[in-house]
Amino acid sequence: MKLYDFPKAPNPRRVNIFLAEKGIEIERVPTDLFKGEHMSPEYMAKNPACDIPMLELDNGTCISQIRGITRYFEASNPSTPMMGTTPEENALVEMWEHLAFMNGLLAVAEVFRNTAEGFADRAVVGPHNYKQLPELAERGAQRLQNFYTDFNQRLADNEYVAGDFYSLADITTLVVCDFAKWIKEDIPASCTHLQAWYEKVSQRPAVLANP
Numbered sequence: 620m621k622l623y624d625f626p627k628a629p630n631p632r633r634v635n636i637f638l639a640e641k642g643i644e645i646e647r648v649p650t651d652l653f654k655g656e657h658m659s660p661e662y663m664a665k666n667p668a669c670d671i672p673m674l675e676l677d678n679g680t681c682i683s684q685i686r687g688i689t690r691y692f693e694a695s696n697p698s699t700p701m702m703g704t705t706p707e708e709n710a711l712v713e714m715w716e717h718l719a720f721m722n723g724l725l726a727v728a729e730v731f732r733n734t735a736e737g738f739a740d741r742a743v744v745g746p747h748n749y750k751q752l753p754e755l756a757e758r759g760a761q762r763l764q765n766f767y768t769d770f771n772q773r774l775a776d777n778e779y780v781a782g783d784f785y786s787l788a789d790i791t792t793l794v795v796c797d798f799a800k801w802i803k804e805d806i807p808a809s810c811t812h813l814q815a816w817y818e819k820v821s822q823r824p825a826v827l828a829n830p
């Protein structure tokens with residue numbers, strides 16, 4: 620089994636923290652996004668979505684998308700659950716992780732990919748080229764501020780993002796806060812609950828091991 624990985628990028632980091640939390644060690648295939656290795660014919664044949672991370676099982680099955688990859692490991696290595704332990708918890712983790720991805724990670728990506736010089740014509744991840752749109756960068760910046768206040772509110776009443784237990788939803792939310800530093804947007808000073816949570820989860824060994 621191999622994980623195609625580029626640890627500097629935010630999405631692979633979500634899986635790397637998740638695996639470290641679960642104590643899973645796995646062979647890595649370094650795949651350099653900056654060199655376009657994820658767009659090579661060999662990689663595209665395995666993963667037509669052309670994104671990283673990707674998991675290749677020993678039988679040749681290839682799984683992309685972090686939802687798929689993390690679900691695989693949660694089912695195959697159920698000790699140290701990271702997606703809740705009851706139907707209600709499972710649903711809350713899915714719900715909050717998806718909200719963090721949609722409203723947080725994609726908001727930052729909207730700013731970054733529509734402004735960074737190196738992403739001209741690569742404003743959207745995947746096999747198709749899209750040009751940058753400055754209006755989307757502007758909208759992404761607004762969406763990020765709303766993500767911060769919405770998640771601050773959530774953490775005013777809950778110790779962790781999905782409830783009173785640490786989960787994949789925390790990992791994605793943490794990665795959003797760190798990815799936002801790429802566009803020079805820190806957690807606003809008014810978001811004290813989010814900031815306190817951020818300081819706490821940043822100290823977890825699995826997070827420190829995957830900066």
Ligand SMILES: N[C@@H](CCC(=O)N[C@@H](CS)C(=O)NCC(=O)O)C(=O)O
Nearest residue numbers: 628629630670671684685686744745
């Ligand atoms: N929706 C994907 C997101 C993966 C993703 O966007 N990965 C980025 C790296 S952070 C990527 O592969 N980018 C390729 C590119 O920029 O062309 C998932 O859940 O796995």
